[in-house]
Amino acid sequence: MTTMSSPPLPMSLSELTTVSGRISQNVHRVIAGKSEAIRIALVTLLSEGHLLMEDVPGVGKTSLAKAIARSIDCSVSRIQFTPDLMPSDITGVSIYNRNTTEFEFRPGPIFANVVIGDEINRGSPKTQSALLECMEERQVTVDGMTYPLSDPFFVVATQNPVEMEGTYALPEAQRDRFTARISIGYPDQAAELAMVDGHSGEDPLQTLSAVSDAREMQAVLAAVRAIHVAPELRRYAVELSSATRRMPEVRLGASPRATLHLVRAARAQAALSARDYVVPDDLHAVCVPVLAHRLVLTAESLTARRTAPDLIRALLSRIPVPQAPRPARD
Template identity: 55%
Template sequence: MEPTVPSESDLATVADLARSIRTELARVLSGLDRAVDAVLATVLAEGHVLLEDVPGVGKTTLARALGRACDVSVGRIQFTPDLLPSDVTGVSVLRGTDRAFEFRPGPVFANIVIADEINRASPKTQAALLESMQEHAVTVDGQTRPLPRPFLVVATQNPVDMEGTYPLPEAQRDRFMTRITVGYPSGDDEMEMLRTHDRVDPLDSVAVVADAGALAHAIEVVRSVYTSEPARRYVVDLVRATRESPELRLGASPRASLQLLALAKARAAMSGRDHVLPDDVKALAPAALAHRVILTAQARSAARTAEAVVTDLTASVPVPTAGRPVPAPR
């Protein structure tokens, strides 16, 4: 079957949508272009985002701004140690009128679910999101209910060495397409924040620039972005390199290969291109792979980080140089 590629008008629509959302997020958090672009790529690839950093750098604000910029249903869950799984998924209650059970959906039944400080809840409650993140459905009392599409979880968490945190298990980390570190703003950006954020809530200035239909269309366009055989081989080589690295005890899973390719397609579409370049893969590899690997004891003792190891692997794995085959006619 001949490969197909998106039309120029579809690509322009995706690029304009990404640019509009990026502009609205910049009204709230300036100087975070790298993190914002990674979040947008994850959204357009219909993946889940894990924002991890120390308290106070804008993780929750970024998640809320994304929800404000998109005219979709947004559910927010404040994860606490006493949160129950039913508080996430919903619960069946007995009606007093006819003595029948009625299902009351939880906040997970939304297009965008903001899971705030997800690693402050118990592992049992964290696991309540597993099915929804993988299968876009929730099973309660033996009945499976589909979730709205598009569906994505934007979770925030503090570093695992902070007090009162429960580390996410490997199986749940692997379901997040990306883990993104927000980082501290530059001095100029922090000065701008002091000038503009002390009198008004910056979230009030965020305008709606997308709806569920626009996001769903953009996601379909991203899926049709062309990927050459060398580009796919580069994805496989990068992921296999994590499994063979002497600094890693556990490498990335096959799911990581699929999701890294989806992210590369999203980045290409955001740039108005109908095909994936190796640079697309390389740019998003740390965000897509670092949270899926486990360092060896020797690497930890040498103060190495997973992000640094993955970044070094992207520099060492040869980049394919073969040209892109001519795609199918539009």
């Protein structure tokens, strides 16, 4: 359960970059040759969002999630989604205490700083919906009582492609709560050979040490929130999201929540680039992983083998890029 603590000390940009660099290097010890996936994972973490990893089995989705969790010395829980998993198995349940003749709330695994949801689309839609309030409002309501979740709170979920046996497609409301979606993909031969050599003796996850903690991460997140976004770039983010709603190839475009996630992710990308202000390239670097998974394409687009990432890239090439001035310095 969440406990009251004093606010974290202010963090400078250089300190923020150092902390994020330590976490990145730590994760690279486990996942070789996947710098882009690790970058988006860190962007999602720094933007106070949630990450969805979709790919075939065996490419390192769970290992990446565990590496991020172990890099931060905070509470971590893992939920293995199965068809018989119930919502109360995630959120917790009220148990009657005979001694006190009262009901006591037993928190579920969602009460942790980092929650790993393994194979989320093997859970039933009813169970998947248990995460909606948790991910958006960072609280859990059980039997009319509301319980706040930990800070920071980061959900990393993995899922197999929906065409695979025994999976349920995530509903639109659930996908919209994930800040970004990534696909790790198969490694190249050199990275796979390095994995075979490095993992044959022992699992790197077993020897991975924490390089940050929950209090330091609170300071990091506060510093990211302070990164400057010029009004021109805010309008540009709104234009990108709203343009997806007018595309003839799209049945359901990006939501206003997607716009908020896009701006927050751009701030995190600027932080990883050691800048305290956002530039258009930051929005471009996160636009596909933040927006693509939210689009629902028309049947004609699916028949023509159009993909959401391709449509987002085409959108970026069509909409003029604003020339945002750098923030003035004192």
